Amino acid sequence: MPNPIAKMTVSFSLVSIPVTVYAATGRHTVPLHQVHAADGGRIRQKRVCELDGAEVPFEDVARGYESPDGRTVVLTRDDLADLPLATTREIRVLGFLDAARVDPVNYDKAYYLGPSNPAGARPYALLRQAMVEADQVAVARVAIRTRECLAVLRVREDVIVLQTLLWPDEIRSAAGIAPEGIELRPKEVQLARTLMDAITEDFQPEAEHDEYAHALEQVVEARLAGLEPPHAPESRVLPPGGTVMDLMAVLERALADAQEQHPKSSGAVKSTSTATQPGKKAAPAKGGRPRPT
Incomplete structure (x- = not known):
């Protein structure tokens, strides 16, 4: 507890x-400290009063408010409590x-x-x-x-x-961030939803862990052992800015990748990929709408 x-x-x-x-x-977190890069010496921060230059112990530190006219009001722990x-x-x-x-x-x-x-x-x-x-x-x-x-x-x-x-006034406005005037084709939305299902099929949030902390520990351990630390893997190459993306082609490749990464959902991926190939239409469900996979 x-x-x-x-x-x-x-x-x-x-x-x-x-x-x-x-x-x-x-x-x-992995406990990291500020050190002198030249010799590894710890960097210590001291609480110093700017009026008399004396170092102030923590128990003597209070909170203060400076008014617009320059006066300072000292607030004790009892005041705040x-x-x-x-x-x-x-x-x-x-x-x-x-x-x-x-x-x-x-x-x-x-x-x-x-x-x-x-x-x-x-x-x-x-x-x-x-x-x-x-x-x-x-x-x-x-x-x-x-x-x-x-x-x-x-x-x-x-x-x-x-x-x-x-x-409410601490939440910043999102105005102007979202793209406007984007028209999506029904096939693109259908394929994106199928990809979402494929990725989610065997996803278990409780099995996730902090990969950053683990990677940092690997680097620290390698340094302690006098070894070359592991390096970051190659990043995915993103298309240059302004490049028009073939979204359908990207989604198809993503579905193929999902089929390998999430074999439990391979059957759904195969059927959807075939249904959305050029020249083929998804079988309509009741009401004339595409049947979800």
Whole structure:
């Protein structure tokens, strides 16, 4: 079980659920340090006061705000822990929404919530079951580590997860990014969907791992052993900018590659590839639309 972060209360209407907050995720990284390239000596960063030049120990470091007129307000840890916010110890539910209503681009950090005492177990289970049966998430307001944010409560593996959200004005506009005026042929869309099915047939997300960390460890181990480290494989050669791509030909080659990489779906790939060859039409299904493969 992960270490607890805080004890809070989930409240909606007159119902209160005492919960303990746990970090739901943890990043794994290869520990790299800043060193002097010439001799490998560690680069140390010191906290130095710019007024008197003295090195400041961590316990004497506070947070500060500089006003437009140049004055500095020093905020202590007690100031930040005792902000005049109801949400500093409360996860206040604002309402419930269908899970699909929350755009994943808003998701930030995840925390597990567990009942902090036996009295909270029953209302915890009640909220969990109600959200599961309604297929809804709770939208809440909470302050995590001195920063207030919106969040959703959702259920994962019988545990209520608090997922913090970015504020709406923290999401940048996507205007002008997507291409416009692109007309796709039905055969292209059909072939792309068949390729998606072929690649997905035996895909298992839980089997994926951090290849970057593994590659970095290989380089470190080779350096420690005094050996030549492994190098990056040859990258795929992309067509130069402005080149008109024969999309159908690319999709056909991709399907052939998928047939080799994902043999479980080879039958579907073969049949679709034949159905989309020039001069041949896919057999229509009911309603006159192409039959999906």
